Amino acid sequence: MATATGTGLLAQGGPTFWMPPQGSTGASAVDWAFYLIYYIAVFFFLVIVGLTAIFVVRYRGRRGARPEGAPSSHLAVELTWTLIPTVVVIVIFTVGLGGFMDISFAPLNAYEIQVVGQKWKWFFQYPNGYVDSDLHVPEGRPVRLVLSSQDVVHSLYIPAFRVKMDAVPGRYTKMWFHATRPGEYDLYCAEYCGTGHSDMVARAVVHPAGQFEKWLESAGNWVEAVPPAEAGRILTVGRPDGSGGRGCTQCHRVDGQAHIGPPLNGLFGHEVTLADGMRVVADENYLRESLIDPQAKIVAGYQAVMPTYKGRLKEREITAIIEYLKSIAGPREPARGAQ
């Protein structure tokens, strides 16, 4: 059934005038509901506008003309055009409900991926602990996403799968889908979340049957496969294609400029002035604490908005990041906090 070209209006298929490609089993139900409502709406629209146009032409009167006259009320007519729309909307409601049930309740054997939304990046944590900034899923198997947010309300939206669910801070929400076509699909944040809302875009990558496990294994081990400082660099600033980063550079820069957070270069081993005036040296313990309990020490001149990475970074990843920061620490200089 899941052919890429598809014949007929409702075959699992590519994009139409109205809809993007159908990438999941739920997409069929949603599109079915959409086109049903569409044809009903077009029908009623043509009736209303058509009659209006006909009447305007047929009964056009010059100034002062008298109307032909007709009764001003008719109970049977009123009841008819009350009852017919009522029946129609109940039908539409039922169809919409059916599709909704399809996309709302995950099967029990769904493969679960944890998702964290954070301004302005998505993090997808796989069952083996690996975290990626894109969503990778296997074809032909139900996948459940458990969503939460580190800061404000985000919303994870994959148009091709016809699914969307808000990621709310302080609670977990769930969504699920069953991807049917290998490929890459757009994944958006659909709840306004600030400056980078429209950049909070990722990919939903559907791996063909059998390929997903291989990908997960090699992806999960990547930190061990590269030198620690290099791994740390990838975790901090990301790869050239944007993947791998953990969102540090959303707020921290590595070129010495202050941003939402202090710059990360020239940091390790130097003195830092805290908000209460104390001065501490940015050693390994300080950096580790800044990742796990960022509210414990706030650098002077910055706001206390850094989310915690406790539970989101493995020990070796923390070590890698610290190694990277050592590598960009530069010569020992007097501490340069933000102005």
Next chain:
Amino acid sequence: MTSIAGHPGIAGRIAEAGANYLSERRGILSWVFTLDHKRIGVMYLVSILFSFLLGGIFALLIRTELLTPRRTIMDADTYNQMFTLHGVVMIFLFIIPGIPAALGNFVLPIMLGARDVAFPRLNLFSYYLYVLGAVFAVLAIATGGVDTGWTFYVPYSTTTNTSVTAVVLGAFILGFSSIFTGINFIVTIHKLRPPGMTWFRMPLFLWALYATAIIQVLATPVLGITLLLLVAERLLRVGIFDPALGGDPVLFQHFFWFYSHPAVYIMILPAMGVMSELVSTFSHKPIFGYRFVALSSVAIAMISFLVWGHHMFTSGQSPLASMIFSFLTFMVAIPSAIKVFNWVATMYRGAIDLKTPMLYALWFLFLFGIGGLTGLFLGALAVDVHVHDTYFVVAHFHYTMFGGVAMAFVGGLHYWWPKITGRMYSELWGRLAALLVFVGFNLTFFTQFVLGTHGMPRRYYNYPAHFTSYHQHSTLGAYLTAAGFFLTAGYLIHSLFRGRRAPANPWGGATLEWQCSSPPPAHNFDRPPPVGDPYDMSRIRYDDAIGGYVTAEVAEPAGAGGGPGR
């Protein structure tokens, strides 16, 4: 404050024909302290039109930025402020006060047969609250703007650095302006009806304003407490919406939409009331299904309080709650459909006169038709999950609010313009501008439905390149629409100075406001007007000598086809 008051001579020039509410007393203080509902209505009208201009400028800036997928003329933070302020200004300063304050204030007492609203001082106070609220909004713009979206969702709105508190306090004040107007209208309609005017002899515009006023009184206080809680959260860290302090961010959404959904019916009900008047008058026929149209307004007002959760289908609320809200949402569609069918039936076998107000009424049927029908998509759960927070929603609410409410507002403005100003405008330019607006509007917003179903989220500064051509069409349409409105402003202002003097009844309407002069005298009526069927046009005929309609003593025989409507 108003252009009329600023130039003391204009008010007199506009209405030299006889003593009227404009010429009665001169000078700016007579406007600042007026208790005349007509003058208050005029002041509201000028202020609201300025707000529309301001909101429209933000819209043009947004659309200009969206000409290219990446940065065009501004950075992301500025863009976020643009769409926030566009929404805040258009909703709180233009559409919600809109028809009730600018047109209703003027027309309601006259149409009712009363000499003023029940509480003239409260009416003036409402106007000054509007001005104060607008001042807060301008203050917010001037002190760093707002970038939360007009929906102020937490936790973003409680943690962002922009002037959220100022604009939220402004909205709070505007809410009271709305509440007091609602109280005024309800009491006026209950208590100041003249002898003989029963409920079912009231014109439908008054039914619509009454139903609107009920919503204003009952829903707006909930917005009030929501905004107060938002300010408390920002300033005092109360913790009621902050998950770190045990609060619930989704609770804010419930509170917010509990008002903001009925608010859209505050917007549309008066517009539907205007539609009833326009379609009836310009078909020279009584409205079809009067009772159904009247009661459907009340039904919409009541059901509108039960559907707010349809804004939250993807918020994490339970599927059961979503199902209930979806079902009720479909129920609220029925009374609107009833009205549309009744308007079309009114035109059947009428004598249709395509004056500018009627053109806008026809645009309403087309555009609100699309807007309302696309609401069916959004009410259906499965489809809404896909198109929620996309351009599909943006297109839907622009078709209903702009294509519906604003078209009715402009149509009503043209309809009552001769009554308010005593002048006629150029029909030629009126129709041209209307055409430009219609074409521009559809070009702007129809493509946005397609953008939405293809997944383009709303409030996006950058967008994927494959959406570019849709956005460019949309921006072109926006400029065309703006041109149409500038043209409208042009010929309307021109008419103030050079327009033909208006007769009492230029259009042949049967409601009471057409019985008094254009502009009306300060006290509305010399004698209490006789009250009968508000849509009985049997005695109204055209008089070439004065270029308007007059009411004959005896009913004229109708044309071929039978007597006038019941």
Next chain:
Amino acid sequence: MKGEAMLPAVRSAAAPADTAHPGAPRVAHHFATPVQQFESAQLGMWLFLATEVLLFGGLFCAYAVYRAAHPEVFIYAHRFLDARLGALNTVVLVSSSLTMAWAVRCAQTGRQRGLVGLLTATLVFAAAFLAVKYVEYESKWRHGLLWGRYYHPAHGRHTGDASGQAGTGQTGQEPANASAPGDERPMAAGPNQSPATMAAGAGPPSRGGPVTLGGAAGPGATPPAEATRIAASAAGPRGLAWHLRRPDSGRHDEPRNVQIFFAVYFLMTGLHGLHVMAGMAVIAWLLVRSIRGHFGPGYFAPVDLAGLYWHVVDVIWIFLFPLLYLIHG
């Protein structure tokens, strides 16, 4: 519609209460009769009161949501309110409603001295209400029982007096005028237990512990009971480090998120208090006008309408009191 009469012929379109009704100078020009004017004003006031009910309705809704979600918070925290003071306030406010209603009657029957006296009595009762509220709020402030961000309980302030106060089961170290928990449950670790003694095992609170509690427990101050536990490295930045440590604050039985109760408490009673103040301003103005003799059987609408407002303010308190003070559990 009562009082049907044709609208009188127009004299002038000046301000309302003009010459359109020469016999009833206080009737505005757009009303046909004084009765119509009064009934319109009454309807308007009832509609306004409906908006007030809906305004508070949002807060009652928030109360319901949070209490349903966290009943333990409400059961735990409400004990810090003194139900006796709350009951006193209820009596005070109900009495003020009585005097207000009586004042309206005096206005209607033209008894000016009664009117002045009763309006004054209403004001006195209202002021007493606010005074009691002040006492309650002040005690909360002192004990750090504030909303959201500023909740840092510092129960049982004592000035380091080693002799201390009573032992088992009595939390007598509350200053006498504070809203004491009044709770006789022996707590394994009372709110005034110093962590040192607590670590030694459960038992009645022992006074005279090593902790010296002093200083105002205002927002931002380090809560005294935890002062000894905060390590040096975190002693610097205020307001955040200890904030996250509340689960280990030393009170075994305190549930998480107790601050939600106080947020709701202050929001509801605060908004109500603002309405009481606004009502007092209106009644004071009415008092001035009554002294000047403005009101009588022919004109008493302002007093009547203010009375309606005042009764609604009273009714709202009658709901607030049991919901906040009389929680069972």
